[in-house]
Every structure is written in structure tokens, then in C-alpha cells.
Amino acid sequence: MARFRSLFTGAVFWLVSASAWATVYPITDLPLQRVAPHHWRLPAGDYHGTFSIDQPLQLTCEPGAVIHSQGEGNGLLISAADVSVEGCSFLDWGHDLTAMNAAIFIQPKAQRAVIKDNRMRGQGFGIWVDGTADVSLLDNHIQGDPQMRSQDRGNGIHLYAVKGARVIGNQVRDARDGIYIDTSNGNLLQGNTLEDLRYGIHYMFANDNQVLGNITRRTRTGYALMQSRQLTVIGNRSEQDQNYGILMNYITYSTLRDNVVSDVRDGTTGDTMISGAEGKALFIYNSLFNRIEHNHFERSAIGIHLTAGSEDNQIADNAFVGNQRQVKYVATRLQEWSVQGRGNYWSDYLGWDRNSDGLGDVAYEPNDNVDRLLWLYPQVRLLMNSPGIELLRWVQRAFPVMKSPGVMDSHPLMQAPTLTLLKESA
Numbered sequence: 001m002a003r004f005r006s007l008f009t010g011a012v013f014w015l016v017s018a019s020a021w022a023t024v025y026p027i028t029d030l031p032l033q034r035v036a037p038h039h040w041r042l043p044a045g046d047y048h049g050t051f052s053i054d055q056p057l058q059l060t061c062e063p064g065a066v067i068h069s070q071g072e073g074n075g076l077l078i079s080a081a082d083v084s085v086e087g088c089s090f091l092d093w094g095h096d097l098t099a100m101n102a103a104i105f106i107q108p109k110a111q112r113a114v115i116k117d118n119r120m121r122g123q124g125f126g127i128w129v130d131g132t133a134d135v136s137l138l139d140n141h142i143q144g145d146p147q148m149r150s151q152d153r154g155n156g157i158h159l160y161a162v163k164g165a166r167v168i169g170n171q172v173r174d175a176r177d178g179i180y181i182d183t184s185n186g187n188l189l190q191g192n193t194l195e196d197l198r199y200g201i202h203y204m205f206a207n208d209n210q211v212l213g214n215i216t217r218r219t220r221t222g223y224a225l226m227q228s229r230q231l232t233v234i235g236n237r238s239e240q241d242q243n244y245g246i247l248m249n250y251i252t253y254s255t256l257r258d259n260v261v262s263d264v265r266d267g268t269t270g271d272t273m274i275s276g277a278e279g280k281a282l283f284i285y286n287s288l289f290n291r292i293e294h295n296h297f298e299r300s301a302i303g304i305h306l307t308a309g310s311e312d313n314q315i316a317d318n319a320f321v322g323n324q325r326q327v328k329y330v331a332t333r334l335q336e337w338s339v340q341g342r343g344n345y346w347s348d349y350l351g352w353d354r355n356s357d358g359l360g361d362v363a364y365e366p367n368d369n370v371d372r373l374l375w376l377y378p379q380v381r382l383l384m385n386s387p388g389i390e391l392l393r394w395v396q397r398a399f400p401v402m403k404s405p406g407v408m409d410s411h412p413l414m415q416a417p418t419l420t421l422l423k424e425s426a
Contacts, residue, residue, distance in 0.1 A: 022050045022073030022094065027059065035060070042088065050093070052077040053085075061088035061118075069093035075103040075120070084114040095123035097154055102128040103142075106135060115140060125154030126175060131161040138168050144175035150198045150220075155180040162187060171195075177202045177224075178216070181209065189214060199224040200241070203231065211236060220267065221247050229253045236260075243267040244283050245300065248310075251287040257294050260421050264300035278302050281323065284310045293317045293339075296418035302328050306335070306407075319345040319416040327366040329407045336408055343409040345416040353414045360412040 030047055032040040038057045044064030050073040053059070057080075066089040069075045075090040085104065094101030102125035106113050109132070116138040120126050126142035129135050142156040156172030159165055162184040171193045172178040178194030180202045181187065190212040194200035200216030202224045203209070209228070213235045216222035222238035223246045225231060231254040238245035238261040245261030248254075267277035281297035284290075286308040292315045297303045303323035304315075307330040316339035320326045326346055329335065337344060343364070351360035 022069070024050050024052050024073065024077060027051045027053045050074055052079065053083050054079045056080055056082040058084040059088070060086050065089065066091060074101055074105040077105050077107065078110045078113055079107045081109060081111045083110060084116070085118060086116045087118065089119045091121055093122045093124055095154065097124065100125060100128055102126065102154065106130060106132060108132050114138070123148060123153060125158050126156040126172065128158045129160065129162050129165065133162065134164040135162065136166045137170060140170045142170065142172045142175060144173070146174040146196070150176050159184045159187065167192065173197065181206045185209065188212070194219065203228045215239065216241055223247065225249070225251050234258050239263060240265065243277060243279065245281045247283045248287040249285045251290060253289050255291045258421055259295045261296070261300070262298045266301055280305045284313065286310060288312050294417060296321070296421050298322050301325065314339050316342055316344060317417050319418040321347045321416060327407050334406065334408060336410060338409050338411040341411050343411040343413060345413040346409070349412050351412065358414050360414060364409040364412040366407055
């Protein structure tokens, strides 16, 4: 009897395990039409199953050609070099994130793959690129499942140990992260539109990458740049993101220029008296030796928050416009935010320019000891407009010897230098 139960249990386990793995069919099982040597066309129609390409070829789908993977495995597995897939639609592939189910999974031997103008809608990863080089992901549309919790969805585009990738012109929405880059160097992300996600672009341990001209909207962080160096982040936009427009966490020797961040919304920590979820246009945490120049940060709860030993950064020629609080600085070392006699534009600057050289004659100092007190003890906000707080501010102005180190812009700009950025993006 015990032996029978063991055999029965084993059979059930085998059946369940077998059902968890989809049968993979070669792409040549589909009714392909030859266009030229190594170039095949898939006619319009509904095709069910999961498929693979294990030889160099160019696959072009006619409008209306749809691959339904019936909730299992990858829609298409590519294991050969020099494969091109264009114009195909993928629906309902597997959503096992541990198994890395993706609409298109590109394996390490698939160098120089080109994935162009495809449409994908499902719960798992959109495109997973695994340990290969020189792939091009161009003009694809990837749609996740907004009914699922964001942490249970796959990323739209996932690069792992990838070199030389070109990720250009893609549109991703309702996935977990729009583009996730892990341990991948020398890649280009350009002109992608990323909406309604956790993170729009998410960098982890990835160096020497370019992030150019992308747009994030309504994400919980537009650009999450973490544990990376030598990033070039130029000409991007963050619109109506939550918590952070651009987050820099242990970023070094990188350049942020010509980016526009606007209307970053407050998140939530579950307690209105606990800070940390304010909408921050730019958050710099434990990041050093970076150039942050000619960016525009506007209409957010905090323009820039700098903390945790973030020093030796060059911050100049930026515009901070209409933020509820322009600067939050939590440290004990004086930070000078001007470079070679040129600082930043601050919409709340009340100084003057008597010699008409475009620079304020008095320094801009956004924070005082009372601000620091409020950051350290958020409960004091209840007394924000009380006579006691006003007395503290008066004492500080009357006796500046009590002033602690903070941010100083010795050469504030009288006009915003970023107006051309706003016109170009209008």
C-alpha cells in the first residue's frame, strides 16, 4: 500500500511538473513563406504554442500574425546569432518570474539579435536579454497587466550581463519596471517612453551606459540609478512621477545634463508624520564626483534632496522653479553649488543684481537651523507657524554665528538657463 502511494505521488508530481514546462516547437513548424534566403514571412493568423529559433534568419510577420503561448513558457526563444524578428504580436506567454518567462527570450549565443516593431501583452517579462552582446531592441510596444500587483509583473525589458545593446524607441506600460539593467555595460537607452510602472529605468551595477532622450510618466520613480558609475544621462524627461523623478544611489563619475523633471508627486509612508516619501525631483544618496548641470526641476514637493555623504558633486547651471521646498540637505559639511563663478537659478531667490552681469550679488542659502530641526524631528511641524518657531528664525538671523553648515550658491543666476529645454519639449 505504501509502495502504491509512493508511485501515485510520483506520478502526480511528474504530471504537475510536466504541465509546468511548455513544449517548445521550432519556428519552422509554422507556415512560413520564403521571401529570400534566410528571410521568412509569417502570414496573418492565430498561432498557439511556444516557439524557438536556433539558426540565423530574418522573421517578418504580416499584420495580424499573433502568437498565443497559452500562459506557459516563453513566446519565442532565440538561441542563434544574427536573428531578426519584426512586426509580430505575442499574447499570454508564461508569468513564472523565477523561470524568467518572457514574450521573447534572447539567450547568450544570440549575438546581434534585432527585435523590431513587435507588440507584446502579457503578465511575464516582455523581452529578456541574457548575457549576450550587440542586440538591438527597436520600436517595440510592451503592455503588462494592470490588474496584477506591480511586484508580481515582469519587467518590460530586462538586460542581464549584456554589452553593446541598443534599446531605442520602445514603449512600455503597466509592467513592473520599464527597462531594468543589471550588470550590463556599454549600452544605449534612447527615446523610450515608459508609463505607469514601478521604475521607468532601473540601473543596478551597470557602468558606462548612455540614457538619452527618454520619457517617464506616472511611475513610482522615473529614473532609479543605483550602484553604477560613468552613466551619461542627457535630455530625459520625468512627468508626474511619484516619490522621485531621478534617484541617484551610489552613483559616481556620471553626468546628468539637459534633463527636465516636473510635477513629482508625494508618495506615502503610511504615517503623515514620517518623512521620506515627499515628491523629490532629484534625490542624491551616497553619490560622489558627478556633474549635474543644465537640468530643469519644477513644481515638485522638493527640488533636490542630498544626503548620506554625497559630496564633491558639481551642481551648476540648473533651474529650480516653483518647488514647494527647493533644497533638503542633511549633512554637516558646507556644500558650494556654483562652478567657476556660475551657480543655479532659484525661483525663490530674493537677491539683486546691481551690475547687471546676470548673477545675484548675495549668495542663495536655502536652509537654516530650523529646517534641520524639522527634518530631524518631523513632529515639530505641528509648531511650524507658532511664535516659538518664528523666534528661533529671528535669533538665527540676528546671530548668524549660530548657523550650521549647509548649501550655499555664491553666484545664483537671475534668469533660468533652461528655457530652451522647455521649448524643445513642448
